[in-house]
Amino acid sequence: MLATKTAADNLAQAAPVKGRSLWADARARFFRNRAAVSGLVVLIAVGLFAAIGPFIAPWNYEDIDWAVLGNVRDAGRPSLETGHWFGTDALGRDLFARTVQGTQISLMVGIVGALIAVGVGTLYGAVAGFFGGRLDNLMMRIVDVLMSIPYMFVLILLLVVFGRSMLMLFIGIGLVSWLDMARIARGQTLTLRGKEFVEAAQATGVRPFTIIMRHIVPNLLGVVIVYSTLLVPSMIIYESFISFLGLGVQEPLTSWGALINDGAAEMNNGLLWILGFPLFFFVITLFAFFFVGDGLRDALDPKDR
């Protein structure tokens, strides 16, 4: 009811404007969405925090404040006087500097992981779904095989055989993250394949690859974006899971996952800020990703509402 009314309004407004592209349209719609815009603002703020944090922090992320070590409960509290704005971790290292550092790594892991997943997964799924038949079968069986291999085991082996490094983490996460995307993209493509515009394109002799890029992939965008907004946080959660297993980034580097993991362990000792600050950044960032994702979906959806 509300939707149809807005749609009608939109149509009425949109009609006289000529030549406005889909993307300009989308942008306008995105900025009308308050939740999405505030999500974007939060993301920018967190990005800035990660970028300029190291320059304003009075402490380095790896230096131990010897005066605090052993007495974190009292001396390590968040305080403006000591310069430990967020307090210190259990070892007397400045939590502000460490949160900044963890933010950098987690954002990087999340975004790179999601990009790999979206890039590889969408294309792979679209190709499989579009061509169908034997190719589809083969491609999806490959995904099945890869999915049937416990990814944690793959990651552990990779980290063990090739040594622990950021690169391995990316490869490991990238290796497994696109599989889900591929299945989802394929599922959607299967429905799209039967749609009139695809049939029309086929009938007029458009090359299959062009159809995929022109007609299938753009129509997948809605689902892809929604899923990748789930993906960035889940990449970050994957990373934290690996940290939980003790296979994450090496000390003195850290990540949100490692910080939260450490913080959760200190929960019993009453040092709540060690969990609180990293968790806060974690939470607002994820919220922001979700709202931005939703906003993008609404904006990119070619159907007005």
Add this chain to the structure above:
Amino acid sequence: MLSYILKRLLIAIPVMLILIVGTFILMYTAPGSPFASERGVPPAVLANLERQYGLDQPFIVQIGSYIWNLVTQFDFGPSFIYRDQDVNDLIAQGFPVTLTYGFWSFVVAVLVGGTLGIVAAVRHNTWLDYLAVGISVGAQVLPNFVLAPILVLVFTLWLGWLPGGGWQGGQLEYIILPVIALSTSFMASIARIARASMLEVLTSNYIRTARAKGLPMRRVVMRHALKPALLPVISYLGPAFVGMITGSVVIDVYFSTGGIGQFFVASALNRDYGVMMGITVLLGALTIFFNLVVDLLYAWIDPKIRY
């Protein structure tokens, strides 16, 4: 349909073979031995250990006899670490546990998540929508290794309502916390996916037509929108299933439920090749089976897909 299922099951055979061989190769390239001990094992003892477990055989023979025993006797072989149990014992004991709390988590995730998502979509941009989105985002934001200790802190230490861990044959009070901890993030994912796709469906032409004809909203949703809106959710069920198996690691570690999730990482860390292979085979078979079920569900719901 039947021939399709048969075909898929036939394909599963080479898939499982590739899986077994691949895991074998990965396992053997990893450094470290299951028999490494801080105190150093005498060479003669080590040689005997390797002979007992067949590690002195050529690679091909090892794989061959593993598969042979598996196929002919359904024997997963010995555990390299747990010397009092073999892999069949360990799976027989742990798998029902994992299956039980996994099943309930799945049910909770799908029912609660699905309902939440659909309600949010139908009441788009109302407080109900925001609340549902808020809950689902919040639920997804908390990693289960933070959620699990909080649950125990609250329900065991402070309130004293539920035991903080254990299984005791699967009594209800022991199942509740694991299910909450495991299902939460999947519930949230399902809610979000369901909401997104329901919104999509609700704006499609045939729904508008149905609405324009004056059908009540409830009827439209239940009759026409629900099935297509669930398609992406069903797509997600496969990955969610695998994700839950992985998540069971955290459940077993925190709640001492004694499921197989525990072995999933521990066996790789301990180089317990026997358990590792057993879990891989089991999990692989389950995943293939589950993906088949998901595809069949998909076909059932979307009549445009033909096999």
Add this chain to the structure above:
Amino acid sequence: MSKFTLLMTTALAVGLSGAAFAQETHPETGETLAEDQSFSYRLLDQFPTIDPQLIEETAGGHVARQIFEGLLTQDDQGELRPGVATEWTSEDNQTWTFTLRQDAMWSNGDPVTAQDFVYAWRRAADPATASEYAWYVELSQIEGASAVIAGEIPPEELAVEALDDYTLQVTLQAPLPYFPQMVVHYTFMPTHQATIEEYGADWTSPENIVSNGAYILDEIAVNEFFRLVPNPNYWNADSVIMDEITGLVINDANQALTRFRAGEFDMMDDLPAGSYPQLEEEMPETAHSVPRLCSYYYTVNQSESGHEALQDPRVRQALSYMINRNVITDQVLQAGQAPAYNFTHWATAGFEMPEIDYASWSQEERQQRAMELMEEAGYGPSNPIEIDLIYNTSENHRQIATVVSQMWRPLGVTVNLSNFEWQSYLDIRGNQNFDVARSAWCGDYNEASTFLDLLTSRNANNDGKFQSEEVDRLMAESATMADPQPNYTRVEEILAEEMAIIPIYHYTQNFVLDPAIRNWPMENVENNWYVRDIYRVAE
């Protein structure tokens, strides 16, 4: 059924003794006993086995001490007391004779005889058993042990003999005054031949197992829990008060502590890192810190694969001097550990702590000396070096490694920290693919050689490949000396001069125990506890 039998036995005992063995009071101390006499504790990990000859870690060892009984056991001070053997004698410390009690029985009613020990000990050494603890038999110096383990002679040639059903004679290849201490260990506990031969690897399952300890295995669920109940056939069953033992496997230390606070079980060790000070403050009656026979140290790779600078003893000394051990014990661990400047744990029986020079210096002096030594060796801030420090995944190790890496920075030493999970870690450390590695050693028996032998050049666990002919000679001599202390002191001095390893601290055993549980062996530095000794008082 077993519970019923137990009741009957108890009733019988009460009837026979005629004494007022009322359920409610302890027969010796007269304390009022709680109605509930069950004991439950937390295990960090599932034990891989409870077969005494195959056990290779502590969790299984604790269970073995409850369900099996060796020749000798330990009391709450760690002193020897009779187990199955009532007497043990030797004229020359080389041929040992053990006299067995005649009332000892297996849980199925068979008598425990000297042959059972012969069988078990041969089994431990036999390569066919493939016991990862076979080296322990070799360590005990029983004649023929090395050759049996190497598969050169049959296990029957191991010099353990049953002179008759109740007399066991052991011949060693050299005099070993502390041999009786060694037989306390689980590897030397008896096992029931007929059961093992009948059931093979399944003999340890609850329905098959036959054991001779105060308890028997009742139920086990891997990675969840196990339960022990009293063994009615145990020779001293009447004195056993606790009527049930439950072990709960809880991997996560914080989770375990929360559940302990909620009262779900009575005892846990392996406390979460950093939790001890608060526990002690909140519940002084419950939190305990007692000496534990283990030393924590950093192994320095002195083989060719190690960093070039580490070959220089001056660099090793500098690294050691820079570590402020008091910071680690008082500010990081905070649970009563002692700073270590030598290898052997201070509480080791009969061991006199050597006087190590740098132990008496102030930290400023040490740091100053470290800077000088580094300069002399041609390194320092002007010529920085980069070394790899490895540790196995654990919160405590992580914290110490982080702190140490910070302490070394003024020397111009940049540290790359790497943590590995245990099996990889052993592989990497055993193959000298590191510069500095976190290590710890726990005494297998309560005597200094259990530590110092480690640094002889042929010891398999000498992962840093420290080589010193003098140490080798001194340790070889010490084995047959009446008073080996001077040799031990000299060895410790050499270790400090060469800085063969970097000692960091001597362990304490930190645990929480329900205050209602009494008679816990607080002073047993090997952490050997027997549930049959403890009881729960009414509150």
